[in-house]
Amino acid sequence: MNTLKISFTVLKKPTTYFFSGNSVISLKSLTPPSSVKPASISGGPRVYSTFAGAGVRTDFKVNSYSNMAEPDSDHKQGDVAVKDDRIARISSTIRVIPDFPKPGIMFQDITTMLLDPVAFKDSIDLFVERYKDKDISVVAGVEARGFIFGPPIALAIGAKFVPMRKPNKLPGISFLPLTSVTFFQFNNSSHRIICYVMSCHVISGAVISEEYSLEYGSDIMEMHVGAVEAGERTLVIDDLIATGGTLVAAINLLERVGANVVECACVIELPDLKGRDRLGDKPLFVLISST
Numbered sequence: 333m334n335t336l337k338i339s340f341t342v343l344k345k346p347t348t349y350f351f352s353g354n355s356v357i358s359l360k361s362l363t364p365p366s367s368v369k370p371a372s373i374s375g376g377p378r379v380y381s382t383f384a385g386a387g388v389r390t391d392f393k394v395n396s397y398s399n400m401a402e403p404d405s406d407h408k409q410g411d412v413a414v415k416d417d418r419i420a421r422i423s424s425t426i427r428v429i430p431d432f433p434k435p436g437i438m439f440q441d442i443t444t445m446l447l448d449p450v451a452f453k454d455s456i457d458l459f460v461e462r463y464k465d466k467d468i469s470v471v472a473g474v475e476a477r478g479f480i481f482g483p484p485i486a487l488a489i490g491a492k493f494v495p496m497r498k499p500n501k502l503p504g505i506s507f508l509p510l511t512s513v514t515f516f517q518f519n520n521s522s523h524r525i526i527c528y529v530m531s532c533h534v535i536s537g538a539v540i541s542e543e544y545s546l547e548y549g550s551d552i553m554e555m556h557v558g559a560v561e562a563g564e565r566t567l568v569i570d571d572l573i574a575t576g577g578t579l580v581a582a583i584n585l586l587e588r589v590g591a592n593v594v595e596c597a598c599v600i601e602l603p604d605l606k607g608r609d610r611l612g613d614k615p616l617f618v619l620i621s622s623t
């Protein structure tokens with residue numbers, strides 16, 4: 333039996349919340365099922381956890397899903413994977429933490445899904461099944477949780493993985509003086525600037541940036557120039573779409589270097605925040621829609 337040690341202190345009373353899948357249920361009205369063991373916190377409250385191999389729970393609300401993604405329907409809007417037994421298990425392993433990281437935010441925590449190898453593998457398989465024959469050469473994953481789902485998908489479909497990172501994380505040592513001298517000596521003035529910029533990108537690992545807003549703040553995303561070539565068919569992957577600001581920033585970065593963003597894919601969509609609308613006509617595929 334797997335249990336969870338909870339290391340945060342938001343639960344002030346031992347009987348406040350029971351976390352399970354996408355539901356938060358008051359323990360006052362709930363008797364823990366026999367498969368659930370209390371996780372003890374020394375000197376603190378006792379809370380109960382399921383998931384991580386405890387099996388698919390049926391005693392809580394499972395998200396509702398809309399139309400099934402057609403296997404051959406490239407670029408179909410509004411796609412949510414349904415009619416698949418794997419979705420229920422994936423959904424049941426996602427934990428919701430109220431008021432994290434700010435009051436009022438219901439944080440969808442996929443780390444509990446990672447504790448269940450079956451659910452984690454199922455989520456990867458669902459994406460791979462959708463993208464394996466789509467001629468995708470780039471999987472771009474958004475830091476941090478897009479780094480969890482992106483690489484196994486990229487490996488399975490034979491694509492390269494490109495990290496879309498938080499600011500000042502991508503190495504980008506500048507060789508500007510060297511390249512400057514080289515091209516000033518060997519190029520006439522009309523070509524000088526173009527060659528100069530191109531050489532800096534390749535040699536120094538130059539990055540381009542986009543600022544964006546989130547459900548709970550703002551951030552900057554960066555990408556290495558040269559990681560993606562113009563025209564490459566690209567999939568953008570992240571764990572979750574809320575307001576859509578993150579995916580829009582990723583799309584903008586990729587399109588600035590000429591990539592063809594074929595689709596965005598997430599495990600979870602929060603449809604109330606209407607992030608899908610901000611993507612315009614860019615297709616979005618999700619496994620779970622959480623209202």
Ligand SMILES: O=P(O)(O)OC[C@H]1O[C@H](OP(=O)(O)OP(=O)(O)O)[C@H](O)[C@@H]1O
Pocket residue numbers: 474475476477478545546547551570571572573574575576577578579607
């Ligand atoms: O649709 P949006 O409103 O843009 O929000 C979605 C983004 O928010 C979360 O990441 P977060 O920025 O919290 O970063 P983290 O993964 O590094 O914690 C999530 O993993 C998405 O990347």
Ligand SMILES: Nc1ncnc2[nH]cnc12
Pocket residue numbers: 437438439440441546547548572574575602
């Ligand atoms: N409610 C939420 N849960 C997890 N990640 C998020 N990113 C933005 N909103 C989020």
